[in-house]
Structure formats: structure tokens, C-alpha cells
Amino acid sequence: MSDKFKVEIITPDQKILSTEASEVTIPSYEGQMGILKDHIPLITFLRPGIIFLKNQVESKYFVEEGTVEFSENNLLILTSTAKDIKNLKKNSLNNLLEDAEKKLKNENSTDKEKFILSYKVETLREIIQ
Amino acid sequence: MPSLDDLKKRIKSVKSTQKITKAMKMVAAAKLRKAQESAEKGRPYSEKMQNIILKLTKSINDTQNAPKLLVGTGEDKKYLCVVLTADRGLCGGFNSNICKLAKSNFKKILSEGKELKVITVGSKGLDQIKREYGNYVIKKFSFKDKKRISFNEADIIGQEIINLFNKNEFDKCILFYNNFKNVITQIPQAQQIIPAEKEQSDDNDEKLISYEFEPDEDEILEDLLPKNISTQVLKALLENAASEQGSRMTAMDNATRNAGDLVDKLTINYNRSRQASITKELIEIISGAESL
Numbered sequence: 001m002s003d004k005f006k007v008e009i010i011t012p013d014q015k016i017l018s019t020e021a022s023e024v025t026i027p028s029y030e031g032q033m034g035i036l037k038d039h040i041p042l043i044t045f046l047r048p049g050i051i052f053l054k055n056q057v058e059s060k061y062f063v064e065e066g067t068v069e070f071s072e073n074n075l076l077i078l079t080s081t082a083k084d085i086k087n088l089k090k091n092s093l094n095n096l097l098e099d100a101e102k103k104l105k106n107e108n109s110t111d112k113e114k115f116i117l118s119y120k121v122e123t124l125r126e127i128i129q
Numbered sequence: 130m131p132s133l134d135d136l137k138k139r140i141k142s143v144k145s146t147q148k149i150t151k152a153m154k155m156v157a158a159a160k161l162r163k164a165q166e167s168a169e170k171g172r173p174y175s176e177k178m179q180n181i182i183l184k185l186t187k188s189i190n191d192t193q194n195a196p197k198l199l200v201g202t203g204e205d206k207k208y209l210c211v212v213l214t215a216d217r218g219l220c221g222g223f224n225s226n227i228c229k230l231a232k233s234n235f236k237k238i239l240s241e242g243k244e245l246k247v248i249t250v251g252s253k254g255l256d257q258i259k260r261e262y263g264n265y266v267i268k269k270f271s272f273k274d275k276k277r278i279s280f281n282e283a284d285i286i287g288q289e290i291i292n293l294f295n296k297n298e299f300d301k302c303i304l305f306y307n308n309f310k311n312v313i314t315q316i317p318q319a320q321q322i323i324p325a326e327k328e329q330s331d332d333n334d335e336k337l338i339s340y341e342f343e344p345d346e347d348e349i350l351e352d353l354l355p356k357n358i359s360t361q362v363l364k365a366l367l368e369n370a371a372s373e374q375g376s377r378m379t380a381m382d383n384a385t386r387n388a389g390d391l392v393d394k395l396t397i398n399y400n401r402s403r404q405a406s407i408t409k410e411l412i413e414i415i416s417g418a419e420s421l
Contacts, residue, residue, distance in 0.1 A: 041340045
């Protein structure tokens with residue numbers, strides 16, 4: 001028996017990824033979450049962060065939000081944006097970071113928005129380094 | 130009998146119309162490919178989203194406290210109909226098919242003494258509905274200047290629907306759009322999005338999986354349901370865009386063929402009358418010579 005399970009990342013525009021992996025780490029709303037084969041069925045949200053996929057090679061995707069469902073060894077990630085980190089340009093990252101920082105300083109945003117933005121800033125900084 | 134000159138002019142005008150329809154057909158064919166692609170790529174997302182919602186619905190035991198967006202207000206008095214059409218004409222029965230379906234539904238709703246509200250997306254649908262049901266239209270959208278439909282556009286409509294729902298403006302929401310089956314068949318559809326329609330098929334054999342929720346169920350539903358509505362609207366928009374191009378392509382193909390037939394017929398007529406006039410002239414010359 002292999003210890004792999006199916007992973008799909010789907011955005012409204014297209015299926016970004018459909019593959020198998022032995023381990024996936026997702027930035028869930030309440031913290032990083034590692035998923036291995038035969039995890040119990042689960043539905044959760046994503047906050048901005050990085051999805052790590054471990055197969056023969058490791059790949060990383062940057063997401064801002066999304067919904068995750070895991071059942072019967074199918075991991076389904078629905079998100080509006082998922083970008084392969086390899087394809088991200090430094091310029092656009094810097095722009096995103098600036099935007100997020102500006103919004104974070106805006107006093108009108110609610111605590112929930114700030115919570116999410118702080119993660120976004122953190123993740124972007126991490127990628128840029 | 131039209132004169133030779135007239136026939137010539139008509140042939141010329143039909144030919145130039147044919148050129149236009151042919152060009153439109155080719156443009157539609159090129160656009161169709163793109164639209165079809167994005168419609169097909171968009172399908173998994175909306176399907177899976179709907180799936181998750183359905184699973185969530187099944188696992189809810191306490192329907193009294195469930196979010197209203199999911200189970201509805203419990204009443205059946207006010208209807209909101211969202212009619213999605215194209216912004217351009219010349220695409221066969223595309224717009225009229227949706228409007229026909231929508232109008233027959235309107236009639237039913239009104240005849241049952243229920244309240245009707247209409248949102249139109251796309252100017253062609255508005256034109257057709259305005260005549261009879263102009264008073265019921267509360268909002269109109271048009272994405273004429275948008276080349277590609279993205280999630281943002283769908284979200285605008287979705288937000289509007291949710292706003293209205295929160296203000297208690299309607300109990301049920303129905304989407305009208307064309308489902309893209311293939312290039313020649315598009316099926317006008319009415320889809321109820323609020324409350325979320327349950328699938329009719331009995332899937333009793335499907336074992337119920339109890340999920341772990343993080344954060345809890347209510348919070349997930351609260352966030353997911355509005356998103357689902359925008360997603361369903363997006364799906365409808367994408368299907369519509371593909372259907373529009375498909376419908377236009379077949380319509381323009383037919384028009385091109387008809388124009389060809391017409392040109393043939395007119396050419397035969399033209400040749401015949403030309404020959405007749407030559408014969409007539411010959412007879413005149415011969416009889417003139419004979420009489421000398």
C-alpha cells in the first residue's frame with residue numbers, strides 16, 4: 001500500500017493541480033495543519049499562507065483564502081487564488097506586501113480582517129526572503 | 130417583374146450581408162473556443178462547492194438554527210428572479226429562450242399571488258422583459274465593456290443578492306440562464322439558489338461521513354454560503370457566455386447558408402430575365418427587318 005492520497009487544487013478559472021502526495025501542509029484558519037493519508041474527514045478554511053505538498057519533489061503554493069475538504073483520501077482545496085511560488089515575481093510580491101501593509105494600518109478594518117492581513121504580510125515576507 | 134438593375138442591386142446587397150454573417154460566424158467560433166474552455170474549467174469548482182454545501186446540509190440536525198441562506202426564510206411569498214442574458218443580439222434564439230422561460234415563470238409566480246422582483250444581467254434580456262414586467266425590475270447589470278467574465282463580476286451580483294436577502298426582500302431566488310451542452314444545444318435553465326436546492330436523487334446508499342469542522346459548522350457555513358452564491362452566479366455567467374457564442378455561431382452559419390441560397394435564386398432570376406430581354410430585342414430586330 002502506498003501512503004499517498006489524491007490532491008486537487010481548484011480555482012474558479014481552472015484546475016490548477018491534480019496529483020498525488022504523501023503529505024500536505026495547509027495554512028488552516030486556526031493554524032498550520034498537516035494532512036497524511038487516512039486523516040479523518042475534515043472541512044476547514046484557509047488563511048493566507050503557503051501550501052506545502054510533499055511528493056517525490058516538494059512544491060509550494062501561495063494562497064490567500066480557500067476552503068478545504070478531506071474525505072476518503074481525497075484532498076480538495078477550493079481557492080480563488082493559488083500561485084506556484086516558483087512562478088511568482090519579486091516585483092508583484094513587493095506590491096502585494098505594500099498593499100497588505102497599508103490595509104493593515106488602516107484603522108477602519110475589523111479585527112478579523114487585521115488577523116487575516118497580518119498572516120498575509122508574514123507569508124509574503126517569508127516568500128520574499 | 131423587377132428590372133435587371135434592381136435584381137443586380139439585390140444580389141449585391143445579399144452578398145454583402147452574407148459576408149458580414151460569415152465574418153460574425155468566424156469571430157463567434159474563435160470566441161466560442163475560449164468561452165467554452167473557461168466554462169468547462171469553471172465547472173469543477175462550482176460542482177465541488179455545491180457538494181461541500183450539500184454534505185454540510187446533511188450533517189446539520191438542528192434545522193431551526195441553521196443559517197437562513199441555506200434553509201430559506203421558511204416562507205414562500207416573495208420571489209427574486211435573476212435573468213442572465215447577453216449584451217448583444219444576432220445570436221439566434223439565445224436571448225428569447227431565456228426570456229421565454231423567465232416570463233412563463235413570472236406568470237406562474239404572479240398568478241399564485243406572490244410578489245415578484247427581477248434583476249436582469251445583460252441589456253438584451255432587459256429589453257425583452259421591460260415591456261411586460263418593467264415594473265418588477267429592481268436592478269440591472271451589464272458587463273458590456275468587460276471582455277472576460279471573472280469572479281469579481283459574479284461577486285458584484287452575488288453581493289447584491291445577499292444584501293437583498295438580508296433586508297428580507299425575498300424568500301426564494303431563482304437564476305435563469307442557458308446551460309451550455311454543446312455547440313448546437315443550449316438548454317435554458319431555472320436554478321434555485323436560495324434556499325439551496327437539494328438534489329432529488331435518493332442517495333441513501335451513500336454513507337454519511339461525519340466531518341470534523343474547524344472552526345465550527347456555523348462559522349464555515351456563514352462564510353461558505355455567500356461564496357457559494359457568487360460561485361453559482363459565476364457558473365451561470367460562464368455557461369451563458371459559452372452558450373451565447375455557440376448560439377451565435379449556429380445562427381450566423383444558418384444565415385450565411387440562407388444568404389447563399391438567396392443569391393443562387395436571385396442569380397437564376399437575373400439570368401432568366403436577361404435572356405428574356407435579349408430574346409425580346411432579337412425578335413424586335415428580326416420582325417423589324419422582315420417588315421422592310
